[in-house]
Amino acid sequence: GAGVSQSPSNKVTEKGKDVELRCDPISGHTALYWYRQSLGQGLEFLIYFQGNSAPDKSGLPSDRFSAERTGGSVSTLTIQRTQQEDSAVYLCASSLLPGGTDTQYFGPGTRLTVL
Amino acid sequence: AQTVTQSQPEMSVQEAETVTLSCTYDTSENNYYLFWYKQPPSRQMILVIRQEAYKQQNATENRFSVNFQKAAKSFSLKISDSQLGDTAMYFCAFMKHNTFGNEKLTFGTGTRLTIIP
Numbered sequence: 001g002a003g004v005s006q007s008p009s010n011k012v013t014e015k016g017k018d019v020e021l022r023c024d025p026i027s028g029h030t031a032l033y034w035y036r037q038s039l040g041q042g043l044e045f046l047i048y049f050q051g052n053s054a055p056d057k058s059g060l061p062s063d064r065f066s067a068e069r070t071g072g073s074v075s076t077l078t079i080q081r082t083q084q085e086d087s088a089v090y091l092c093a094s095s096l097l098p099g100g101t102d103t104q105y106f107g108p109g110t111r112l113t114v115l
Numbered sequence: 116a117q118t119v120t121q122s123q124p125e126m127s128v129q130e131a132e133t134v135t136l137s138c139t140y141d142t143s144e145n146n147y148y149l150f151w152y153k154q155p156p157s158r159q160m161i162l163v164i165r166q167e168a169y170k171q172q173n174a175t176e177n178r179f180s181v182n183f184q185k186a187a188k189s190f191s192l193k194i195s196d197s198q199l200g201d202t203a204m205y206f207c208a209f210m211k212h213n214t215f216g217n218e219k220l221t222f223g224t225g226t227r228l229t230i231i232p
Contacts, residue, residue, distance in 0.1 A: 031217045045219035089158060104220060106160035
């Protein structure tokens with residue numbers, strides 16, 4: 001079946017604008033994860049969803065970041081009032097099982113550039 | 116908190132040779148999982164191999180194998196008969212076991228591997 005998909009592939013925005021990044025997990029996968037990959041910070045965890053709920057939001061870097069998941073499928077990561085330090089590749093992953101025992105499969109990422 | 120360390124920022128090897136990428140980690144957990152992911156220039160993170168900490172036998176996937184030393188908290192990746200398509204960033208990652216909830220992956224800083232024709 002299809003893998004994890006993310007859109008847009010690339011996004012260039014101006015400082016202060018809001019952006020929405022979308023993730024479509026593998027069909028049937030109950031768990032969904034967002035990570036950020038930047039030159040300065042490496043790969044860092046942002047948030048995960050089990051179904052539509054996000055029990056752990058501690059990885060979100062600031063209150064400008066929010067995420068939601070609807071219908072147990074698509075997830076949107078929203079960054080408000082973007083700053084240049086938000087420039088990074090945002091990766092989404094999904095896994096089949098609700099427990100933490102299953103492998104996470106990644107999408108191709110969205111490269112965000114804040115000018 | 117868990118940490119993952121990859122001490123080799125870059126490596127290169129001739130095609131068809133064998134190369135070993137190093138990874139060490141620190142954790143107080145007894146039950147966990149270790150992974151090697153590959154990230155080619157396309158940006159897609161691809162799972163290479165996975166190891167369950169409770170298994171003593173080292174995982175293998177075709178040309179890829181690991182040397183898992185639990186006591187030493189070491190998890191190296193060996194690539195045999197290296198191919199040009201193996202050129203990529205390789206990330207070592209750790210995940211705690213959690214039967215009832217989800218767990219995040221903690222990544223190392225990566226090793227950039229170049230296969231030379």
